[in-house]
Amino acid sequence: MTRILPLSYLALLLVGCADSATAPRQAPDLTFGEHSRIGTYVAMGTSLSMGVMSNGVVGTDQAKSWPAQLAALAGATFSQPLIQAPGCQAPLASPLATLRRVNGESPFIRSAVCAPLVDGITVPTQNLAISEALTINGLTTTPESPSPASWPLKGAFYSRVLGPGQTQLTAMLVQQPDLVSVEFGVNEILGARSGILAPGVTIVPTAAWRPAYDQLIVGVKTAGAKVLLVGMLSDASNFPSLRRGAELYADRDELAGFGIPVGDDCGGAGSQNYIYVPAKVVGAYATAKAAQAAGQPTPSLSCSDIPGTQDYVLTPGDMAAVDAQLAEMNAHIRDVAEENGFAFYDLDPLYGRRDLKEPFSATTLLMSNEPYGRFISLDGVHPSGAGHRILAREAAKALNVTYHLAIPRGYGLLATVAD
Numbered sequence: 352m353t354r355i356l357p358l359s360y361l362a363l364l365l366v367g368c369a370d371s372a373t374a375p376r377q378a379p380d381l382t383f384g385e386h387s388r389i390g391t392y393v394a395m396g397t398s399l400s401m402g403v404m405s406n407g408v409v410g411t412d413q414a415k416s417w418p419a420q421l422a423a424l425a426g427a428t429f430s431q432p433l434i435q436a437p438g439c440q441a442p443l444a445s446p447l448a449t450l451r452r453v454n455g456e457s458p459f460i461r462s463a464v465c466a467p468l469v470d471g472i473t474v475p476t477q478n479l480a481i482s483e484a485l486t487i488n489g490l491t492t493t494p495e496s497p498s499p500a501s502w503p504l505k506g507a508f509y510s511r512v513l514g515p516g517q518t519q520l521t522a523m524l525v526q527q528p529d530l531v532s533v534e535f536g537v538n539e540i541l542g543a544r545s546g547i548l549a550p551g552v553t554i555v556p557t558a559a560w561r562p563a564y565d566q567l568i569v570g571v572k573t574a575g576a577k578v579l580l581v582g583m584l585s586d587a588s589n590f591p592s593l594r595r596g597a598e599l600y601a602d603r604d605e606l607a608g609f610g611i612p613v614g615d616d617c618g619g620a621g622s623q624n625y626i627y628v629p630a631k632v633v634g635a636y637a638t639a640k641a642a643q644a645a646g647q648p649t650p651s652l653s654c655s656d657i658p659g660t661q662d663y664v665l666t667p668g669d670m671a672a673v674d675a676q677l678a679e680m681n682a683h684i685r686d687v688a689e690e691n692g693f694a695f696y697d698l699d700p701l702y703g704r705r706d707l708k709e710p711f712s713a714t715t716l717l718m719s720n721e722p723y724g725r726f727i728s729l730d731g732v733h734p735s736g737a738g739h740r741i742l743a744r745e746a747a748k749a750l751n752v753t754y755h756l757a758i759p760r761g762y763g764l765l766a767t768v769a770d
Contacts, residue, residue: 388425388756388757389422389425389427389529389530389577389750389756389758390427390528390529390530391477391526391527391528391529391530392418392421392422392425392427392429392477392528392529392530392531392532393477393478393479393523393526393528393530393531393532394416394418394477394478394479394480394531394532394534395479395480395489395519395520395523395531395532395533395534395535395571396479396480396481396484396489396519396532396533396534396535396581397480397481397482397483397484397534397535397537397538398480398481398482398483398484398538398733399417399480399534399537399581399733399734399742400416400417400418400478400480400532400534400581401413401416401478401480401481401482401512402414402415402416402419402431402478402480402739403482403733404442404728404729404730404733404734404735404736405442405443405445405728405729405730405733406440406442406443406452406458406729406730406733407437407438407439407440407441407442407443407452407453407462408434408438408439408440408442408482409434409435409436409437409438409439409441409442409466410431410433410434410435410436410469411436412442412728412736413431413432413433413434413478414431414433415736415739415740416431416478416480416739417734417739417740417742417743417746418478418480418532418743418746419431419478420739420740420742420743421532421743421746421747421758422477423743424743424744424747424758424759424760425747425756425758429477429478430472430476430477430478431472431476431477431478432468432472432474432475432476432478432511432512433468433469433472434466434467434468434469434511435466435467435468435469436453436466437452437453437454437464437466438453438454438462438464438466439462439464439465439466439504439507439508439511440452440456440461440462440464440465440504441453441454441456441462441464442728442729443458443729443730444458445720445729446717446718446719446720446722447633447716447717447722447729448609448636448717448718450633450636450637450640458633459634459637461504462504463504465504465507465508465511467511468511474510474511474512474513474514474522475512475513475514475517475522475525475526476512477526477528478512479512479513479519479522479523480512480519480534481508481509481512481513481519482508483538484519484535484538485535485538485539485555485563486535486536486539486560486563486564486567487563488518488519489518489519489520489535489567490518490519490520490563490566490567490570491518492509492518492519493509493513493515493516493517493518494506494509494510494513494514494515494516494517495515495516520567520570520571523571523574524570524573524574527574528574528576529576529577530576530577530578530579530750531571531574531576531577531578531579532578532579532580532581532746533567533568533571533578533579533580533581534580534581535564535567536560536564536582536583536680536684537583539554539555539560539680540554540555540673540676540677540680541732542554543587543665543669543673544592544593544627544630544663544665544732545627545661545663546627546656546657546660546661546662546663546664546665546669547659547660547661548665548669548672548673554676556676557676557679557680557683560680561683564683564684564687565687568687568691572691577693577694577750577754578688578691578693578694579693579694579695579696579746579749579750580684580685580687580688580693580694580695581684581695581696581697581698581746582680582681582684582685582695582696582697582698583677583678583680583681583684583697583698584677584697584698584699584701584702584703585674585677585678585681585697585699585703586674586699586702586703587670587673587674587677588625588670588674589702589703589704589707589708590702590708590727590731590732591707591708591709591723591724591727591731592627592628592629592723592727592730592731592732593625593626593627593628593665594625594626594628594632594711595622595623595624595625595626596616596617596618596621596622596623596624596626596654597617597618597622597623598710598711599613599617599626599632599652599654599711600613600617600618600622600654601711602711602712602713603617603618605712605713605714606632606652606713608713609636609639609713609717610636610639610640610642610643610649611632611635611636611639611649611652611713612649612650612651612652613651613652614651614652614653614654614655616653616654616655617652617653617654620655621653621654621655621656621664622654623666623667624654624655624656624664624665624666624667625664625665625666625667625669625670626654626663626664627663627664627665628711628716628731629730629731629732630663631652631662631663631664632652632713632716633716633717634663635652636717638650656669681697684697685697692753693753694746694749694750694752694753694754695749695753696742696745696746696748696749698742700741700742700744700745701726701734701738701741701742701745704726704741706724707724707726707727708724709724721735725737726738726741744760747759747760748760
């Protein structure tokens with residue numbers, strides 16, 4: 352879904368980050384085992400840290416988030432705002448050809464369901480990450496002022512994670528952590544998958560994002576904790592959910608078997624364009640089924656870019672612009688880590704894997720339980736539990752190197768996943 356950024360975004364950059372007055376820090380709690388020494392760990396960030404999978408949030412998936420798996424590797428306790436089934440919103444059902452979420456809702460609309468937390472959980476927990484959060488939201492957004500307000504349940508969603516009047520930053524500070532992970536920035540560019548690259552509308556330019564990120568880091572530093580910064584990926588085209596028009600054209604017979612006619616432009620003028628298949632191809636399948644039921648002809652799937660429209664088509668130039676901004680943001684996060692002696696890792700160990708993107712197949716996309724492979728969930732963007740495992744191990748490696756810890760990387764959840 353295209354994110355419409357609030358016009359007040361730049362103005363919010365001037366807002367003070369938080370009241371840094373907290374109780375005096377106590378000595379780190381080192382009771383979690385001789386191999387961890389991470390003490391109290393708090394995670395800040397976006398859906399990536401929250402444990403969103405398959406376009407939904409539910410406790411069984413949150414339990415596999417990379418922060419939870421990092422804590423498990425370190426032998427540390429780690430509380431999370433686990434949401435009861437069916438979730439908030441409910442995840443997509445498998446296979447994607449069912450065209451529904453696990454609770455029966457359509458996969459193409461915002462859910463009207465936001466289940467409560469698992470009994471006995473009170474907020475804030477140690478995982479403060481919130482789906483769709485921009486960096487500025489980590490600084491300024493509370494349950495009383497959710498932003499952007501594109502989803503009627505956004506306030507309820509924020510209240511599942513934060514206490515009254517709290518932002519991610521203030522909720523972190525009140526817990527006086529010994530380790531903080533900070534994972535922001537991906538949502539500033541993720542709106543480009545709609546096919547529209549509009550600064551201030553679907554993306555936040557680096558120049559506007561950087562002051563917010565720096566201000567957030569100023570607030571994080573007041574905790575006096577070890578810090579782990581999470582960077583970007585380097586090549587957006589490696590997402591298994593982005594496919595060139597030529598790939599769809601090569602698979603046109605298989606797509607036709609699902610009632611999806613592929614336009615000639617996919618093998619011609621649009622062959623080098625990138626198609627966001629969760630919306631474009633799965634959407635075309637839904638259109639084909641509806642047309643068949645109505646006795647109407649099915650329109651061809653086009654791979655041509657229509658400038659200024661949400662067509663889920665990105666040109667090679669669009670992709671180059673996305674990668675350039677990812678590189679700028681990643682370089683800044685890395686620089687901040689080096690300047691402050693923080694630990695750092697980026698997302699390439701997962702999203703840069705050579706085996707992440709298998710050859711395109713309509714049957715795999717629509718009928719498989721792993722339409723994007725074993726490391727990516729049903730939405731084609733967020734990691735599966737196995738993908739989170741890779742990120743957790745990279746986080747442990749970064750902490751071990753920077754802070755001379757000894758967090759084991761070969762045990763814990765999903766230990767059988769290969770490097």
